[in-house]
Amino acid sequence: MSTSPRIQPARPAGPQRYVPADHSRVTFDGGFWQSWTETVRTVTIPTQHKRLEEEGFLEVLDFDKPAGPLARPIQPSGLSMQHFFDSDFGKWIEAASYTLKTHPDAALEAQIDEIVAKLEKGQMADGYLNSWFIRREPEKRWTNLRDLHEMYSMGHLLEGAVAYFEATGKRRFLDVMIRAVDHIIDTFGREPGKLRGYDAHEEIELALVKLYRVTRDPRHLKLATYFVDERGQMPSYYDEEAKKRGENPADYVFTTYAYSQAHMPVREQTQVVGHAVRAMYLFSAMADLAHENDDPTLKEACDRLFDNLTGRQLYVTGGLGPSASNEGFTREFDLPNETAYAETCAAVALGFWTHRMAQIDLDAKFTDKLETVLFNGALSGISRDGEHYFYENVLESHGQHRRWKWHYCPCCPTNIARFITSLGQYFYSTRENELAVHLYGTNSAELSLGNRFVRLRQETNYPWDGDIRLQLAVDRPSRFTLRLRIPGWCRNAELSVNGAPVDLERSMTSGYAAIEREWQNGDEVRLALAMPVDRIYAHPAVSEDGGRVALKRGPVVYCVEETDLGGEPQRLRLPASAELSPRYDANLLGGATVLEGTALEAGTEGWENVLYRTAPPSLRERPFKAIPYHLWANREAGAMAVWLHEA
């Protein structure tokens, strides 16, 4: 067992691969993301620790005490949730770590160190680490990979350990987790005497790639590769495992291993199925391994699955996984609005996946979806005050949906937190002679291109405005290609360098405009993205959206809330001819562009005690306002709709 690997800097990307920016070198010093990143750092991170404390999660780690009722059961059925509570520590530590380099915080580090110390103390002699099993039923460890999430939990701890090491240089947590990984290597694999298992809830695979990128230990990459390759091989490990437990595999509550994307080998999968978060974590790992192992078969599988997801199974908000019963996918084109599950974690994880895809295949089809989840289906998961959450991100409500302070399965809060505290990495990628700009928003960035160093300043009111100014600072004139994503939603873009227009049509590749030149200090690139209000229609097979229209401006999806309308937005009928005007409202939840127009409203006069009648409802004009979807449910509770009926 190797517990002291060499720690190396990230490998330079090969000719076809990009390296994401170091998030700590991207500073959101103005504009849209400044307040979000500050809120998450100053409110979300500390309140999440407080909740972990209040809800008894920290007690779970007191390995010296008798187990007793570990943590308060938050729901009568909530106990089983505790099998994987370790994952929440992992994600919280990861989210917190991302803030430490730019904002050193000794108290925060102490909170993390305390958790790490407890984990280290509890870790079993052979490296096994899971607080539930160690304290409650150690004899049951590794007996049910199908249901009990042991490697999922370790994977999140591992991601936390890597992030904390990278932020602070402290090795203790990383070493704990390397010992845990060594134990997994000793236990699972194709070698004789090992179990040919893999966790039904993917997560450890992508975490192992992160670890490998720090340690360069080939065994770490090999383990990730084994898990992905073994997945879905028949006969199923889960069948064998159930029989060993004396259970009938046919009694599996989710009926099919498609729930865990384990119904067939991953390279044969063509339809995105099962639990949405699991699917996104798996696909993220597949993209990682396509990258690290130069494996085109995994890239091809990812491409097919991406096309299936985005062509048939994705909400307009970037939400995904419509059904609560399996927290995931059902049939293609099944996108109900009011019952949308669309878990925050799944949208965040779609961000992870698309980001990874773009590093190996710079195509705006990936980063367009990254932008979609960022401004809509993921961001909707956290309140403007930074301490209330949605687990399910519905696209329609009758007022029954409220943001909560905490949840019996609190996986989403820390997921959205780690997404936002590491946001900088999603904005830029580089390779030897290239700098790719994926996202827009005011920030100042320091970027490495091979051994060159570029400073870049973005100034823009994006997403409220499509005018973007990029100023470059280079130590000496330097030839490289600047690639700028021209968003798929934009039908009219103008690009210039130091005032000279760039012929966009000729410079476009896969949705990115390329400018190759010798860059001088102070060069200025301007990108003007026309941002009219778009009416969006869904594929006719999406029956829930038939006869309906969604409003979008730039990357931002809009919704109508009852608190603005004074009535249920479900009663609006938007004429095709209705004019819609954007207006920046500085007083709306920290400032946002709203859309205003006049629609028709189905009146309820004459409907007293009448539920059905042969005359359609009468329609009357009514001014209305739409707000960005991600801001909904931050004010008075009430009905909401993304998809409006057309008149």
Add this chain to the structure above:
Amino acid sequence: MSTSPRIQPARPAGPQRYVPADHSRVTFDGGFWQSWTETVRTVTIPTQHKRLEEEGFLEVLDFDKPAGPLARPIQPSGLSMQHFFDSDFGKWIEAASYTLKTHPDAALEAQIDEIVAKLEKGQMADGYLNSWFIRREPEKRWTNLRDLHEMYSMGHLLEGAVAYFEATGKRRFLDVMIRAVDHIIDTFGREPGKLRGYDAHEEIELALVKLYRVTRDPRHLKLATYFVDERGQMPSYYDEEAKKRGENPADYVFTTYAYSQAHMPVREQTQVVGHAVRAMYLFSAMADLAHENDDPTLKEACDRLFDNLTGRQLYVTGGLGPSASNEGFTREFDLPNETAYAETCAAVALGFWTHRMAQIDLDAKFTDKLETVLFNGALSGISRDGEHYFYENVLESHGQHRRWKWHYCPCCPTNIARFITSLGQYFYSTRENELAVHLYGTNSAELSLGNRFVRLRQETNYPWDGDIRLQLAVDRPSRFTLRLRIPGWCRNAELSVNGAPVDLERSMTSGYAAIEREWQNGDEVRLALAMPVDRIYAHPAVSEDGGRVALKRGPVVYCVEETDLGGEPQRLRLPASAELSPRYDANLLGGATVLEGTALEAGTEGWENVLYRTAPPSLRERPFKAIPYHLWANREAGAMAVWLHEA
């Protein structure tokens, strides 16, 4: 204990009350209902017995054998279902009994007698009767009225016993159940030493009124009255009972006793809440007791609840209870189509309730809804071949819904069976000088008005045609009032007696036209109900139906099935101007009137790999056919929609 009560004929109704027809004196000798009643008698009743045998239900009654695994668990979670399997025997015996008087069947009687003999043998010395608890855990009897349905099961056995006694004159089953009721009287009530409990699943209340109408034993009526009066009194019996079991009442899985209409006294309830079947059985008992006890407070509560249900919570099909999670109601105007629970049992039970309401308050608002469920939301629960079923009656499908042969909770098949085998009683009611005709369809009936005797022959192609001919046969000229329901859906009705028009406007009371005259043998009444195709719109608060229209003709709600359209009906857009023509199709599942017209269809050209776009789908003309909703899912599986998008 009294085990040998006097058995008396049904009490003549008071001046304000009607008595339903004796179902065995109403013969469906032609027309729509002939094939349904014959199918249920000759196919449904025998195959249901076969299923009870095949699925191991009959083994449950072998009280001599060790309990073992009582019946095969049909689902992993299915075991708890077996607490109330007795109820299925009760309903099956009831359904079968209704056929025995007109179609004596020694083999069928023998099947019933065998079940009765087993029940008698298993009944405990003190009268307690429930096969689950007696065989499995007798010490737990009466410890959990909140969850375990003991009285619900006994109530259904009691209904079966009354029906079997009335059909055959055999007292054995009735005596068994009277002993069981005596035991309940000894155990529950307000008297010192008794438990102040009541079953969370209503049913025994209405069964006790049926028993009372046979025995005239005031203790039977008193017990029903106690259960209804005690319901929802605080502190809740269910809280006390949970504490006795060592449980925290707050852990109740359904969170509120509104699930069982036990959150407040029944007379204070104004909104229909909770489990839909429970609600309908309770309200049926409340109507019965309003009748038997001359209790206007219960009638008023029923009126309020009926208005709430029909004004805010009822599907256009008469289905009710939109949600699977509580098998019941959610918020007002929440009527999702594809996820509609709309349990067959609930629609049947709405038939029971409305029928009872009409006997104490002859108002077509009640019998209109009886007709709605009969032709739509209840009848949809059974296949045209009489041996396949729906538990959930959705109003929209993408092809995932199939009728099943049997169910892990097989409550619906026997419920729809008993509804149809006793259908005659719903057609007519009488009192001293009145004969009320509630429903239309070919039949021959023999009816008592006080001590007079009237024979009535209805001839009609209803519901495919609105022309109805009623011929009366009286032994001697006789003065009485004939009341005919003029359906609420009909905007143009014509009525005549022996060819002489009746002024409808002057003769109408509460939706019934009255003809008072001295009737002669051979008098003929003709009623012509104009039956155009109606476009139905839902209240604007029903967001699922916004911009949509349902098609209805007479009492029959229509739907479009993929098998006829060759595509998903969700893609149709029906122009407001589209002509719709009825056509009788003799080849469609035994014959039915279909609607034909031309609609627009949203085309999928240009949507390959596109899920959202700014251009609406193109529309092209497409002929389509709609079939009666109750006939759906009897052919090739596929998508279906009741509510069509309007163009």
